[in-house]
Amino acid sequence: MEGVDLTYLLDTGPWVNGVTLPAVFPERIRLLLSSSEIKGVSTLSLLETAILRRLGRIGVRSSLTEFFESALASDIQLIELSPAIAAHTNNLPTSFQGDPFDRTIVATAAVLNLTLITSDAQIRDAGACRVDFYPFKPSRRFRS
16 A cells, blocks of 8 residues: 555445445535545455355356456555554444444444445444445346
């Protein structure tokens, strides 16, 4: 991340949907995602995406290698798990019961002072980091 000034971190869903279902985003999110501004993605989102694909919960039709090549475009900066981020997962509000991926992504946003783009209301309501929330309810025609 050296030399890159980031403002936004993409939750796994918005990152994947930016490639697979861009039409489901509200206009303001679509504009943000299509801008050339560098956005961060946690390296844990790679693992979460692989697991969700194996479970059939996301519509990635290509191989994961091809998907990652496409999804890790020039405006995406991978953010590695650091000791500070790992430690901060234990400092999240006790009311936030998110899975380890959510906890780590939220901690990443908090530690690096980034705004997390998410459609997860539990993350929004936790108040553990800055959030740019949008509701995600794809119609049947967008589901894979």
